[in-house]
Amino acid sequence: GESVGLHLPTLSVQEGDNSIINCAYSNSASDYFIWYKQESGKGPQFIIDIRSNMDKRQGQRVTVLLNKTVKHLSLQIAATQPGDSAVYFCAENMENRDDKIIFGKGTRLHILP
Amino acid sequence: KAGVTQTPRYLIKTRGQQVTLSCSPISGHRSVSWYQQTPGQGLQFLFEYFSETQRNKGNFPGRFSGRQFSNSRSEMNVSTLELGDSALYLCASSLVAAISYEQYFGPGTRLTVT
Numbered sequence: 489g490e491s492v493g494l495h496l497p498t499l500s501v502q503e504g505d506n507s508i509i510n511c512a513y514s515n516s517a518s519d520y521f522i523w524y525k526q527e528s529g530k531g532p533q534f535i536i537d538i539r540s541n542m543d544k545r546q547g548q549r550v551t552v553l554l555n556k557t558v559k560h561l562s563l564q565i566a567a568t569q570p571g572d573s574a575v576y577f578c579a580e581n582m583e584n585r586d587d588k589i590i591f592g593k594g595t596r597l598h599i600l601p
Numbered sequence: 602k603a604g605v606t607q608t609p610r611y612l613i614k615t616r617g618q619q620v621t622l623s624c625s626p627i628s629g630h631r632s633v634s635w636y637q638q639t640p641g642q643g644l645q646f647l648f649e650y651f652s653e654t655q656r657n658k659g660n661f662p663g664r665f666s667g668r669q670f671s672n673s674r675s676e677m678n679v680s681t682l683e684l685g686d687s688a689l690y691l692c693a694s695s696l697v698a699a700i701s702y703e704q705y706f707g708p709g710t711r712l713t714v715t
Contacts, residue, residue, distance in 0.1 A: 524706075531605070531691050531706030532644070577644060588657055589704075591636075591644035 496575060498596045507565040509595045511578035516559060520581035522589070523552060523563045527574045535563070535576075565597075573599045603628065605694050605707035613713045619680040622710045626673050626694030632656075633675040634704065635667060638689040647690075650675055651697075679712075687714045 501507045513521070519540040524532035538545045538552045538561075545552050551564040561578050578592045606625045614620050626633050634657075635647040646659040650669035667677040673694070679686055689711050693704040 529708065531693070531708050533706065534703045537703075579644075588646045588649075588659060589634075590646070593643045 496594050496596045498598055500598045500600055501568050502600045503568060503570060505568055507563075507568045507572065507597055509563045509565075509576045509597065511561040511563075511592050511595075513559050513561060513578070513580045513592070515580065516556070518580040521552070521554060521561050522579045522581075523550075523561075524577045524579060524591075525572075525574045526577065526594070532577060568597075568599055570599050570601075573597060605692060605705050607690075607692050607707040607710050609710060610708065611711045611713075613715060614682050615715055616682055616684060618682050619678060620682060620712060621676055621678045622690055622692075622712075624675045624677075624692030624694075624707060626675070626692075627705055630694035630696050630705070631673055632695045632697060633669055633673065634693045634695075635675070635677050636691040636693065637661070638691055638709070639687075644691070647677065682714045684714050686712065688712060 499509060522537045523535040525535050526532045536547045536550050536552050538554050543554050549566045553562045563576060565572055575594045575596050577594045579589050581589055605627055608623045612620060624633055632651045634649040636644050637647055638644045647661055647665055648655055648667050649657040653669045664680045667675060669675045689709045691706050691709045693706045695704045
């Protein structure tokens with residue numbers, strides 16, 4: 489599946505550096521947040537999730553930070569690799585919308601050699 | 602374990618026609634969700650099926666419908682196609698319910714309406 493391509497913000501990062509992708513969410517009632525990665529020609533792939541009762545969660549080379557005060561979510565990728573090139577989406581679960589997942593617009597991560 | 606498969610991968614239709622897309626979830630997964638992805642609107646939730654019942658529905662017109670079979674395979678149908686229906690349609694499966702569990706997406710069906 490081709491990623492949404494025309495109007496996405498792009499983050500360019502040197503290979504080996506850390507990447508930080510940010511996302512603002514809209515509903516303070518959201519209680520579950522997810523990061524997805526979408527590579528060209530593929531569907532989104534689950535990376536990591538976090539619940540609203542946490543402010544940090546770590547995975548393999550990835551960390552998600554949640555700041556409920558300012559309704560901000562970030563994904564940190566350590567030691568960025570060429571294979572990390574993709575579009576990254578944050579998503580939120582809004583309880584007052586019947587448990588539907590709402591996706592952000594996405595950020596394209598471009599790795600510089 | 603085989604991933605989520607979607608057929609066909611590409612489809613071209615004309616306005617006014619109808620289309621049916623198919624999704625086969627990962628074996629053992631009972632929840633199937635459908636999403637529409639466009640450059641302008643991004644990823645938007647269409648509906649979710651669980652055990653042959655529609656559990657959730659997004660804000661799409663009634664031209665968009667779906668169903669799930671006893672083997673968890675799902676189809677979505679779009680009737681009276683409009684140009685704005687051109688999009689990538691993604692299907693995702695999860696073990697139980699879409700929310701709070703990892704969803705596994707298929708590669709999508711690229712629909713072009715002319």
